[in-house]
Every structure is written in structure tokens, then in C-alpha cells.
Amino acid sequence: MARTVGVTMTDRVVAGLIDDHKISGELLRYPLAGAVIDGQADEMDSLIEMPADGLCELICDKIAQLVPAGSQVEAVGVAMPGIIRNGIIEDSPNLPQLKGAHVEEAVRTGLAARNLVSPVTILNDADAAAAGLAATRGQLDRLVRVWTIGNGIGFGRFPYTEGPWEGGHMVVTLDPKENYCACGGRGHLEGIMGHRAMRLRFLDLEPDEVFEHARKGDKRCQDFVERWHLGVAAATASQIHLEGPGRFYFTGRNIQRLDLSRLKDHLYQMVKMSPLQSYTLEVLPEDPTLAVIGAAAAAEHASKGC
DSSP states (O other): OOEEEEEEESSSEEEEEEETTEEEEEEEEESOTTOOBTTBOSHHHHHHTSOHHHHHHHHHHHHHHHSOTTOOOSEEEEEESSEEETTEEEEOTTSGGGTTOOHHHHHHHHHHHTTOOOOEEEEEHHHHHHHHHHHHTTOTTSOEEEEEESSSEEEEEESOOSSOOOGGGOBOOOOTTOOOOTTOOSSBSHHHHOHHHHHHHOTTSOHHHHHHHHHTTOHHHHHHHHHHHHHHHHHHHHHHHHHOOOEEEEESTTGGGOOHHHHHHHHHHHOOOGGGOOOEEEEOOOOHHHHHHHHHHHHHHHHTTO
16 A cells, blocks of 8 residues: 555644554654643644744644655645635635645645655545545445534545535524624534634633533533534534435544434434434544544545546
8 A cells, every 4th residue: 555644734733654544653743732832822722823834834844754754655635624625725714824825735845845746635624534534444435424523613524525515614593693603604503513612602611611510500501502412413414414314423622522312312303304314423532543544545546536
């Protein structure tokens, strides 16, 4: 199998060398968990403060660290949040400095300056997670759909089909007061579930405290946690009604907040047509290696014209 490199950037940059859909050696991370960068203790904040060209240089540095001097890899895949077409970040609400950035060209040029010449593929981070699940579970011949729950909310699909696939911006409520999404849109799933959105909604509580207070009986927090689960149930039900049933995976930095039993109860009330009820739900612990492997697999496929 080909040797490739996968990189994912969400709340931090994670890069790895891939052999036969497996990590070879250690993953490289920036920043390290708990690190304080330029006074920023939150990993996502440190990336938001970095300009687009700086992020591309950081990615190139990590790739160069992984590839021994004088050697090459067959392909490089870089997964990032946002709408991505033809190697360009058309929009990325959670990393706004990337909007309009020609990331594929910048990374390819940066690697060439480091004497590394490889095809580069840029893709959405949630799509990379879906590709990673397909590759590591031997499901490259199946439809794989995954929700990633973090600072933003991602919806990944494998195999990739042309389109924005911005599931986190799906409208799940008509309440005009629901305007916490980073993109500015009303009623969006991310405006309810996203880490940043919850901070804006509860200025007196951190998101983890909201869920802890709900468990202790706080009515305001309990009502929100119910809305949080209704939101992801509504978005999943919409995907079932559009593309059919099947298996849905749920993962990400904040996956511990998801109550699978509650989600199943809500979906049962939302999906009533019997041909659509053969769906299954699976929760996975956060694992950045999935997106790293998926980014590399997508790049390898693209390099072969698949």
C-alpha cells in the first residue's frame, strides 16, 4: 500500500504518516493539550488568532517533520472545517480567516519549498472522519455518515458526493431568537449544539457546567439539554428522510454530552415511515486518528483519479 500523510485541523492540528490505512509512528499535534500560546489557553482560540498563511505554514512544517529528508509520499490529505471546493476554503465560520484561502495551492507550494513534491487534497474535516471510519472498518463499499460534535457541528459523508454538506447549519427550529450560529443564520443546529454557541447563550456558565447543572435539576439547563438533543435528532431525521436509513456515527470533542437513549427516543417520534426505520446509531469516543487516516485515504484516491 502507498505511504501517505493525513492532517486534520479542528480545535488543533494533528498530522500523521499513514501506511495501509494505519498510523505509522506517532501523531504530531499543535498546540499540545493544555499549552498556552500567545496568552491563549484554549486550543481553538490559538488557531483563530493565526492568519491563514501561518496555518498553511504550520501544516507544511508538520508534514515535513513526518517525511524523512530525501523521501516522498504518494499523497497528502488535509482536512479542515468549512465549505471546500477545488482546494479553496469558500467559507469557514469557525476559522473565519480561512474564507477564500487557496489552501491546496499554499500547502503544495510550501511543501515544494521544503523539497517535498506530492499531490495535495483538501477536504472537509467531517468528511475525513467518515472516510477514516470507512477505511478502518473495511466499509469502503458502504454509505458512512457521521456527526462530529465540537466547537462547531460537522456532518461527514463517505463516499463523497458533490455539495456543501454543511449539516451543522441545517435549520432545526423556527424560533427567531435562535441566532447563535457563527455563520449568522437563524435556527441552525450548530447554533444550539456548538461549543461557541453555548458559551454565547449561557454567559454565566461554561458548556460542561450547563450539562452538570441539568443533571442536578436546574430547570433552565434541563430545558436546554432537551433542546440540544431534539436538535441533533431533527437533523438526523432529516438526513434519514433525504438519503434513507443506515448507520449514523456520533463522535467529536464533546461527544460525552450525548445521551444516546434520549436521542433514540426523539428519533422514534420523528421517523414513522416503516421503510425508513432500519437506522442504527453508534457513539464513538473522540479519536483524531480517524480524520487523519480519512484525509490520507481521500488524498490517495484523488491521486489515482478515483
